[in-house]
Amino acid sequence: MQQTQAPAELAIEPLKPGFGAQIFDVDLQSADEETLAKVVAAFHAHGAILLRNQTMKPDDLMRFIHAFGEPELHTQTKFCLPGYPHIFKISNMEDENGEPIGAHNDGLGWHTDYSYKEEPVMCTMLYAVTVPEEGGDTLLADQVSAYNDLPEDEKAFLDPLKVHHSLVHFIENRDFNSYEITDELRQENPDVIHPLIRVHPADGRKALWVSTGTVKHILGMDDDEAFKLVDRLVDYITQDKYVFAHKWQKGDLLMWDNRCTLHTGTRYDDKKYQRMAHRLWVKGDKPIPVAE
Numbered sequence: 001m002q003q004t005q006a007p008a009e010l011a012i013e014p015l016k017p018g019f020g021a022q023i024f025d026v027d028l029q030s031a032d033e034e035t036l037a038k039v040v041a042a043f044h045a046h047g048a049i050l051l052r053n054q055t056m057k058p059d060d061l062m063r064f065i066h067a068f069g070e071p072e073l074h075t076q077t078k079f080c081l082p083g084y085p086h087i088f089k090i091s092n093m094e095d096e097n098g099e100p101i102g103a104h105n106d107g108l109g110w111h112t113d114y115s116y117k118e119e120p121v122m123c124t125m126l127y128a129v130t131v132p133e134e135g136g137d138t139l140l141a142d143q144v145s146a147y148n149d150l151p152e153d154e155k156a157f158l159d160p161l162k163v164h165h166s167l168v169h170f171i172e173n174r175d176f177n178s179y180e181i182t183d184e185l186r187q188e189n190p191d192v193i194h195p196l197i198r199v200h201p202a203d204g205r206k207a208l209w210v211s212t213g214t215v216k217h218i219l220g221m222d223d224d225e226a227f228k229l230v231d232r233l234v235d236y237i238t239q240d241k242y243v244f245a246h247k248w249q250k251g252d253l254l255m256w257d258n259r260c261t262l263h264t265g266t267r268y269d270d271k272k273y274q275r276m277a278h279r280l281w282v283k284g285d286k287p288i289p290v291a292e
């Protein structure tokens with residue numbers, strides 16, 4: 001059974017009541033293995049963690065991510081840090097030829113990472129290298145509380161639903177993107193079916209695992225009806241009471257459990273400000289449906 005209480009000696013405050021944890025007085029670059037294990041336990045207990053004022057070089061990020069599991073490679077390899085295929089650059093910056101050096105606006109729209117894969121990533125880590133002075137917040141929604149608050153008849157309706165996710169559908173229906181649909185991309189990213197209600201493998205908590213972007217159909221429903229349902233559920237789950245809005249500072253490290261959260265980036269004035277964040281993923285497992 002997974003630990004459900006973070007060790008008492010870590011100084012922790014919730015990001016919002018009942019969700020997430022800000023961890024104080026830990027310098028991840030110099031932290032020993034025992035301290036890292038406590039940080040990992042806090043992550044699993046709270047669904048998301050924030051540590052501020054960190055100074056993490058790429059090797060430090062790699063050491064830290066390994067404490068959570070095996071790092072996952074990224075879909076768009078062209079934006080990975082040279083020599084670090086597990087570190088992906090989110091940025092509006094350009095190189096000397098005017099070419100983008102990172103993915104820009106990729107994370108806009110409520111979603112869960114890698115939803116178009118059989119085994120979506122377990123967690124996402126973002127580390128802030130350069131931050132805009134305003135805007136560009138990252139929003140996290142607590143899908144477990146949202147599910148638990150549903151009326152029983154709605155839970156019974158949603159529990160068996162299955163969602164068809166497609167990366168190609170996502171790319172084809174965006175008004176901007178940095179992907180190119182190639183045969184290779186299609187072959188490496190076949191469509192997948194996932195449960196709408198996802199059961200957490202550690203302790204059985206259920207999450208309203210709705211998403212946008214990669215959702216192409218809900219099985220057994222016509223598409224009008226399906227997208228009305230998705231819109232309604234996303235409106236529901238993104239009410240203020242379920243959402244933590246993170247305002248970035250340089251040196252912030254934020255990570256969340258994709259099995260029980262939904263997230264989105266937000267826009268900033270990209271003509272006025274520069275942004276650089278490093279993203280790392282940890283491999284996940286096949287989503288578990290509610291037992292039928």
Ligand SMILES: [Fe+2]
Pocket residue numbers: 107111112113263
């Ligand atoms: Fe994302």
